[in-house]
Amino acid sequence: MRFRTRLLLIFALTTSGVVALVTGAVSVLTRRAFDRIDNDRRAALLAQFQQRLADQGEEVARRVERVAASREILRIAIDASQRSPDFSTYFGEAQAQAEAASLDYLDILRDNRTIISSAHWPARFNYANDWLAAGETPPAGAFLTRVPRRDGADLALVAFRTVKAGDAAILVAGGKRVDEAFLESLGAAPGIHAILVNVDAPVDTRLKDLVSRVESSHHTENAVVPWSSAPLDRYAVAAMPLERAGHLLGVLAVATSLAEELALERWILWVGVIAGVSGIILGVLTGWWVTERVTRPVEELARGARAVASGDWETHVAETSRDEIGELARAFNRMTEQLIEQRERAIQAERVAAWRELARRLAHELKNPLFPLQITVENLRRAREQTPGEFDEVFRESTDMLLGELGKLRAIIGRFSDFAKMPQPELQQVDANACVAEVMRLFDAQIREHQPPITTELDLDKSAPRVSADPEQLGRALRNLVLNAMDAMPQGGRLSVRTRALDSLGGGARIEVSDTGQGLTAEECSRLFTPYYTTKQHGTGLGLAIVQSVVSDHKGRIWVESTLTEGATFIIELPANQKPECSGMGPA
Amino acid sequence: MKRIFLLSIAAVSAIALLGAARRPHYGGTLRIETNASPADASASPFAGLVYETLIRFDEKGDLQPSLAISWTHDAARKRWVFTPRTGVTLHNGSPWNPGALEFPDDRPIEDFARAARAIVIHTPEGQSMGTGPFHVTKWEAGKQAVLAANDSYWGARPFLDSVEIQMNRAARDQALDFDLGKADVVDAAPSELRHLRQRGVAIVSSRNCELIALAVEGNAGDALAFSIDREAIRNVILQGAGESTGAILPPWLTGYAFLFPFTRDIARARATGGTATFSVDGDDAILRAIGERIVLNAEEAGIHLRPGTNAGVRLMRLPITEPNAALALSDIADTAKITLPPGGALDSERSLIASRRVIPLFHLPLSHAVGLRVHDFRLGATGRWHLEDVWVGGEHP
Numbered sequence: 001m002r003f004r005t006r007l008l009l010i011f012a013l014t015t016s017g018v019v020a021l022v023t024g025a026v027s028v029l030t031r032r033a034f035d036r037i038d039n040d041r042r043a044a045l046l047a048q049f050q051q052r053l054a055d056q057g058e059e060v061a062r063r064v065e066r067v068a069a070s071r072e073i074l075r076i077a078i079d080a081s082q083r084s085p086d087f088s089t090y091f092g093e094a095q096a097q098a099e100a101a102s103l104d105y106l107d108i109l110r111d112n113r114t115i116i117s118s119a120h121w122p123a124r125f126n127y128a129n130d131w132l133a134a135g136e137t138p139p140a141g142a143f144l145t146r147v148p149r150r151d152g153a154d155l156a157l158v159a160f161r162t163v164k165a166g167d168a169a170i171l172v173a174g175g176k177r178v179d180e181a182f183l184e185s186l187g188a189a190p191g192i193h194a195i196l197v198n199v200d201a202p203v204d205t206r207l208k209d210l211v212s213r214v215e216s217s218h219h220t221e222n223a224v225v226p227w228s229s230a231p232l233d234r235y236a237v238a239a240m241p242l243e244r245a246g247h248l249l250g251v252l253a254v255a256t257s258l259a260e261e262l263a264l265e266r267w268i269l270w271v272g273v274i275a276g277v278s279g280i281i282l283g284v285l286t287g288w289w290v291t292e293r294v295t296r297p298v299e300e301l302a303r304g305a306r307a308v309a310s311g312d313w314e315t316h317v318a319e320t321s322r323d324e325i326g327e328l329a330r331a332f333n334r335m336t337e338q339l340i341e342q343r344e345r346a347i348q349a350e351r352v353a354a355w356r357e358l359a360r361r362l363a364h365e366l367k368n369p370l371f372p373l374q375i376t377v378e379n380l381r382r383a384r385e386q387t388p389g390e391f392d393e394v395f396r397e398s399t400d401m402l403l404g405e406l407g408k409l410r411a412i413i414g415r416f417s418d419f420a421k422m423p424q425p426e427l428q429q430v431d432a433n434a435c436v437a438e439v440m441r442l443f444d445a446q447i448r449e450h451q452p453p454i455t456t457e458l459d460l461d462k463s464a465p466r467v468s469a470d471p472e473q474l475g476r477a478l479r480n481l482v483l484n485a486m487d488a489m490p491q492g493g494r495l496s497v498r499t500r501a502l503d504s505l506g507g508g509a510r511i512e513v514s515d516t517g518q519g520l521t522a523e524e525c526s527r528l529f530t531p532y533y534t535t536k537q538h539g540t541g542l543g544l545a546i547v548q549s550v551v552s553d554h555k556g557r558i559w560v561e562s563t564l565t566e567g568a569t570f571i572i573e574l575p576a577n578q579k580p581e582c583s584g585m586g587p588a
Numbered sequence: 589m590k591r592i593f594l595l596s597i598a599a600v601s602a603i604a605l606l607g608a609a610r611r612p613h614y615g616g617t618l619r620i621e622t623n624a625s626p627a628d629a630s631a632s633p634f635a636g637l638v639y640e641t642l643i644r645f646d647e648k649g650d651l652q653p654s655l656a657i658s659w660t661h662d663a664a665r666k667r668w669v670f671t672p673r674t675g676v677t678l679h680n681g682s683p684w685n686p687g688a689l690e691f692p693d694d695r696p697i698e699d700f701a702r703a704a705r706a707i708v709i710h711t712p713e714g715q716s717m718g719t720g721p722f723h724v725t726k727w728e729a730g731k732q733a734v735l736a737a738n739d740s741y742w743g744a745r746p747f748l749d750s751v752e753i754q755m756n757r758a759a760r761d762q763a764l765d766f767d768l769g770k771a772d773v774v775d776a777a778p779s780e781l782r783h784l785r786q787r788g789v790a791i792v793s794s795r796n797c798e799l800i801a802l803a804v805e806g807n808a809g810d811a812l813a814f815s816i817d818r819e820a821i822r823n824v825i826l827q828g829a830g831e832s833t834g835a836i837l838p839p840w841l842t843g844y845a846f847l848f849p850f851t852r853d854i855a856r857a858r859a860t861g862g863t864a865t866f867s868v869d870g871d872d873a874i875l876r877a878i879g880e881r882i883v884l885n886a887e888e889a890g891i892h893l894r895p896g897t898n899a900g901v902r903l904m905r906l907p908i909t910e911p912n913a914a915l916a917l918s919d920i921a922d923t924a925k926i927t928l929p930p931g932g933a934l935d936s937e938r939s940l941i942a943s944r945r946v947i948p949l950f951h952l953p954l955s956h957a958v959g960l961r962v963h964d965f966r967l968g969a970t971g972r973w974h975l976e977d978v979w980v981g982g983e984h985p
Contacts, residue, residue: 088824089782123880125824150880151895 004295011287015279025273027265034261042254046187057142061159063101064174068161081168087116094119106145109171130353143245153200155250168409186378197251211251214239217500297325323535369405376401379558425470425553426448432467432509433460452492459498464509467574477550480543481513481570488517507576514569519563616980617750621771625730625756630706633973639706639718647969649911666693675741679723698912719841721746721976730756747979772962776955778829790958794971796838796951799906803924806900809944811860814853815889825877830952836937838951842913848941857889863968865896869904879903911969
């Protein structure tokens, strides 16, 4: 992945991450704030309900007290004190009293709590009032209970009062319904619903689970309830048990709509998404702009480095800033300048060394023939003092000697001349195997006659492709290598020549020439291709230099692998089709 | 002495005036308010006031002459032959001269006494005329009727000049109008009788001519019959009015009602138990209260009565419109939509009760509260108004 892409990705991820984090944080904080407000509202309504229940209880108790204090009730009490009281005439009395006292429920009871008259269920006369458990003493104040009616039971606030007449007593039990109308009187704020759940009747399916939990725990339970299929129609519901003496009478559910909260959360989410997308786009654009500014010099440096690596040491990168990148560019430029200077110096030193070597070699090569020449000329000078016959003989021998030595000098000069006049290769498709076989044939007789003997091993890869080469120059290079190998094995040994198909260089051939001579040191290996460098006593140091020159002209490469005392292997790789820009493959 | 003489004359005059106020006299309008809403003036409680039958039942259920003075079979005993009364005029003053009154003998003679068999003359102008002591001057079905005295009635002209009747009137409005003196005669519910009597209000009642019963479809009847505490209901809800009964027809009509006793046996009812749908016919407060009590009684006996329409158990008021056992039983069966078993009245009633298709509960009278200025207001055995002899004075309640 490119540096710029990576930077862009980091920018985008950072931006979207920050936006997501902010959106999430805002959502969570908003939800918490809403939850807190909703909880407060629900708690306030529950407290209000409790207070209203207490107030209503006092009112119910007062009204029942008034009914109990009426003359009509006293008359019933007096009748009750008779031996065989007839209560049938009071059948409608409870209804009249309930209407007058504005009570929803009123039972006039005998002291054994059988009903004399019932306002809300007149037909229940002579049946037992069951607002209280059997044997339970009526509390002094009002209390919650379930009042049975024709088709179920109502939750009600009721109070009992006893009216005595002599030894007899009757009871007045009255109450007010605690229902939706009662809840409406609480004046809940918009969006808050108070629902009274009758646990004896089928419970609203939306509240069923919550009510079940309250029935189990006998504590206030909270839940979020979907109110309809509409996605935003959800309510947070607090369900409070309404009970007496451990018996659950009903459940008060206070529900606050979450529509606003959910709408706001959705809005925040949308804003977050829009901000996120915008942020990502902005981040990408900014990142692109920033990375462009940051990576351009880096990429230029990279291009420069690649150019330097490919040999273009003249590469110069722009120094656009004063920051670290600018400093890097300046350092790079300094480095290339120093490299160039060092190369120049190295070249200069190489040239000097080469010239010195050349001078040394020339001196060495020329000194050998010069000494016989000098001796011969001095012999001739001295021979003038001898007899003409002796002089002629000396003269003849000396001239032969001079001509021989001059011939040697000419040969030396010819080799130097040849090296200087290496022609440009005339390329054609050449079968490397054929070329190798041809060279080996040339040396066949010489190798056979070599004493001690040299064995040969020819290993030719038939799949080796044709290479683009000048067959004369390639043959010359191979001859030099074979000759070199034979020279390296004066004590005999094995000469191996192998060809292989190449995967590198866009396809091509590899030629290896190995000997089992004394081998080379690492220093010798590094200097072996330097012109006029030789490890042989009578070599000119130009053979391998010529080989390297040929391989280089063919856009191939050559190197030597050697282990001291175990021989050496010279390896040539030649491309099938010469491509001067062949990347990563410098000439030898 | 002179002073004593003057005082004596004044006293005699006052007694004479008082006596005159207590004597029947013609004139005046009787104002009646009722919850009843008959379809026309031939039905109870109007029956006999506007339209008359050839023969009629007396209070004992015996047949008496009315527009026909006699009746007999023809020689072949295939037709009833009636002898019309002479001197009868229609409400428009034209004489009623029906000629020969012969009818096929395909029904009992008592059927000719039914109110539904009254003689109604339809004029070409579309009017309906009768021969009764009153004629209709205004009729708004279900709301109001005004009757005027028939001056040429073959019997004696009624004392009243007219009768104004408010029909389908709510009990509360009736009570209010009665107390304010705006109504002379109003319905008196059985549960109110005791209270009205305590207030000194005059009550006129018919014989027990209404049966409150359960019409039962299905097999819940046996358990229900044993679960209901009739006496408690009668004492408390009906305030002692009427009679608890196990018979369909009241004893005054048949004399054999004692053959159908009733008992409450919760254990026996529990042994059967069951579930049924239950409804109360009509919007009637007393009937609703009785229905609630029946539901409680049934619940106590392990029978669950669920409210519902087209219920298997229906609490009904079944009026006895004719003082004749067979006709009354037939009418009750028709009203309750029950097929009457064949046989005489006794056998049919016995079969009905044994099958538990009908569970008789109470026989109730029809009662009216009558204002102080109304005199001689009388109800027939089945609750028909007898207004021929009614006269009104100047008193106000």
